[in-house]
Amino acid sequence: MAYTLGIDIGTYETKGVLVDETGTVHGQAARGHQMLVPRPGWAEHRPEEDWWGDFAHVSQTLVKDSGIDPADIKAVACSAIGPCMLPVDATGTPLMNGVLYGVDGRAEAEVNELTDRIGEDTIIARCGNALTSQSVGPKILWLKQHRPEIYAETAHILTSTSFLVQRLTGEVVIDHYTAANFSPLYDVTTQSWTDDLADDILPLTKLPRLLWSNEIAGHITPAAAAETGLAAGTPVTAGTIDAAAEALSVGVDHPGDMMMMYGSTIFIILRTQTRAADPRIWYAPWLFEGEHASMAGLATSGTLTHWFRDQVARDLDVAEAFPILAEEAAGSPPGANGLLMLPYFSGERTPIHDINAKGAVFGLNLTHTRGDIYRALIEGIAHGTRHVTDTFAELGQSPTRLLAVGGGTKNALWLQATSDITGIDQIVCKKTVGASYGDAFLAALAVGVVERNDIANWNPAQHTVPASPRAEYDTAHTLFRRLYEQTKDIAQELG
Structure with a gap:
């Protein structure tokens, strides 16, 4: 062997x-x-x-x-x-x-x-x-x-x-x-x-x-x-x-395949037929000669959930905090009882490329709970993700297949909110080992142990997270975009 x-x-x-x-x-x-x-x-x-x-x-x-x-x-x-x-x-x-x-x-x-x-x-x-x-x-x-x-x-x-x-x-x-x-x-x-x-x-x-x-x-x-x-x-x-290794691990190999990586950041890779040139997204030659990819990424995603756990949920045991926070957030309705969060805690990368963008929680009143705020955080990341997928759509590069990977795929609330807010179904593969698994496949490919299409057997699809678009999410997304535009000058002055 x-x-x-x-x-x-x-x-x-x-x-x-x-x-x-x-x-x-x-x-x-x-x-x-x-x-x-x-x-x-x-x-x-x-x-x-x-x-x-x-x-x-x-x-x-x-x-x-x-x-x-x-x-x-x-x-x-x-x-x-x-x-x-x-x-x-x-x-x-x-x-x-x-x-x-x-x-x-x-x-x-x-x-x-x-x-x-x-x-x-x-x-x-x-x-x-x-x-x-x-x-x-x-x-x-x-x-x-x-x-x-x-x-x-x-x-x-x-x-x-x-x-x-x-x-x-x-x-x-x-x-x-x-x-x-x-x-x-x-x-x-x-x-x-x-x-x-x-x-x-x-x-x-x-x-x-x-x-x-x-x-x-x-x-x-x-x-x-x-x-x-x-x-x-x-x-x-x-x-x-x-x-890129993570994308390979779930079978992103054909034009139209998109990977959405739920990690410290959300990172998106879309295999494309030709090179795309737009300042809002990134381009690179793909891993293999003659192939192309477009990329996008948020600045803080999983990092933001860790910040929330460490700063707002100090009463919870670290090992049990995320399941408890997810349960609290599930008790808050879609839209988080009227809360919006800008997830720009380290500025933002695509598509706004604004290093001075700031995080914000907007709409707070005395009835809001920690569960509402955590749900708003999850939805804020999903709105940032939709801003990216909408940008790809404007460029004529909507995915034909979206594969989700990374530690965040264990957070069912985050996955479903992302599908619902973006309006895109997500496929989760059997193995969610991640980039190291893609590395092992790349190593096997380099020495002729496998062929490229063998990744479908290495890591087959397991289940799909279907999108259930909601009118309230469309409204919230419009407000999310406006909230950034109407506060970015203040963020710039804060430095």
Whole structure:
């Protein structure tokens, strides 16, 4: 039997899975970590402890607990939160904490500077995406302007997955899907690095070598084998961002397939026939050469439910809090007794791209309960999600099939509210392991153990959450959109 290993580094937890060639899971392991917020609008991870330390721990645990001979593990693939920005020196040693994806908005000034200088239309035409807090290029420019001593020592700029692959193999690589987030340094028309648009951000020699996600980046070194319990010489793929691996895990493989990932954030990937260019959404080449995808993401989703539990439900035991809160929210009617919540607790990504957007609960009176507020929170995330799906519809990119995945799929209230508010049925697959399962499939694909269509057998559909559209939700969505528009100037002044 041939086995493959997949490990994913999430915002708050690392998960790994050991899978055989039929998709049967032979081991799972996890390890938690924290997202650091050193100041408002910033978000970081410690690369040694949270990325490589977690990977090594989870890998060792899987090999030890499964009893599987490491020599029988035919390939390894990893994914991680992204796109991140990590400067490393010539030895591959991190020079600072990893700067996280769009939830980190420290480079707002650099986003504006580059957009003004290059022009948004040019950036979208060449890079496929407007510059936002999700873009890595402005964060590299921030590094140059605000941490010149670190910039001067930088040999390479890595992202989270690149860092793991470099530790495993010694190779400095990045997959095209991730690289497309390095705007304005990646040209989607040629699928290569470019300094045509801004030659003062970083020498291109300091960017990783480009690969497709199903290509082998290198092989596990003896040093990495000693730390991970894996066999030296085991092939390692280029890997990708966690959301793409999660999409693969539930069978997003054909144009019209959409994944909705319920995690720390809501992240959406839609496989498309051709490249879409619109500043409200993101574009990237898909994991495989010649294919396309459009993406969108909220800034806070699962993170917001954790905030609510920790700040508003301190009387509840942590292990029991979410089921109790869901029960309380279920006692509140659709519309949460007239409450609206803007879920912009870390600004917002798509489709408004407003780092200064603020969270808000509107409509409170003395009759409202904690259950009403928690329901309004869930519905606020769902309204933010509808704003995205409505944007896709305006671009002629409505999904033909929507597959839901992630830890939030265990929250029936959240799933149903999302179906009802967006008006889209959601399919939940049998396995909700997530990105690490997609990594294991990608590893198997890279070494020829499986074919692409085998994912339907690995992870078949289990049930559907049908949409039951409600007039009150349509009204609430209109008010939700108006509430943001009528308060964004105040949010901007609050800073």
